[in-house]
Amino acid sequence: MAMRIALLILALATPVVYGAQHVVGGNQGWSQTTDYATWTAAQTFAVGDTLLFTYDSTHQVDEVNQADYNSCSSSNAIKNYNGGSTTITLTTAGPMYFICPTSGHCAQGMKLSITVGAANGTTPSGSPTAPTGTPPSTVTASPPPPPKSGVASISCNMNNLMFGFLLVFVTMFAYMG
Numbered sequence: 547m548a549m550r551i552a553l554l555i556l557a558l559a560t561p562v563v564y565g566a567q568h569v570v571g572g573n574q575g576w577s578q579t580t581d582y583a584t585w586t587a588a589q590t591f592a593v594g595d596t597l598l599f600t601y602d603s604t605h606q607v608d609e610v611n612q613a614d615y616n617s618c619s620s621s622n623a624i625k626n627y628n629g630g631s632t633t634i635t636l637t638t639a640g641p642m643y644f645i646c647p648t649s650g651h652c653a654q655g656m657k658l659s660i661t662v663g664a665a666n667g668t669t670p671s672g673s674p675t676a677p678t679g680t681p682p683s684t685v686t687a688s689p690p691p692p693p694k695s696g697v698a699s700i701s702c703n704m705n706n707l708m709f710g711f712l713l714v715f716v717t718m719f720a721y722m723g
């Protein structure tokens with residue numbers, strides 16, 4: 547009994563801090579046949595969101611600057627991703643540009659430009675506990691782990707506080723049971 551309550555409380559207390567995930571190109575994924583201008587127009591990108599590129603082995607993903615986006619050049623790519631499934635966390639507000647480096651693909655429309663807005667709701671702007679320096683833009687095949695308390699916003703600190711109280715309750719239940 548006590549164990550079940552403890553598990554329930556732990557589940558409820560797990561902080562939910564993930565932003566939205568944007569599957570690039572929707573059902574069509576990352577390919578030459580997708581109209582990315584149309585897809586992008588229906589999206590709202592915010593710091594904390596993630597982009598998910600899914601593609602076959604004929605494609606890759608290069609993050610590039612605006613000039614290289616316009617000219618379809620991947621020779622100065624900021625980052626290159628491959629492997630068929632790429633998750634990119636949006637860490638900075640502003641424009642981002644992606645192209646496929648496979649010869650001819652960008653010219654055929656395999657290019658994506660987005661504008662990332664400020665974080666949605668949960669994190670107050672100008673948070674006094676905001677970390678200095680931007681976190682590295684991480685790329686993994688799986689969702690990022692929950693933030694450590696060291697890089698917490700105010701809302702995360704509240705979560706940790708709640709979590710602490712709940713742990714006390716869980717311990718009490720465990721002794722009672």
Ligand SMILES: [Cu+2]
Nearest residue numbers: 605646648651
């Ligand atoms: Cu391609």
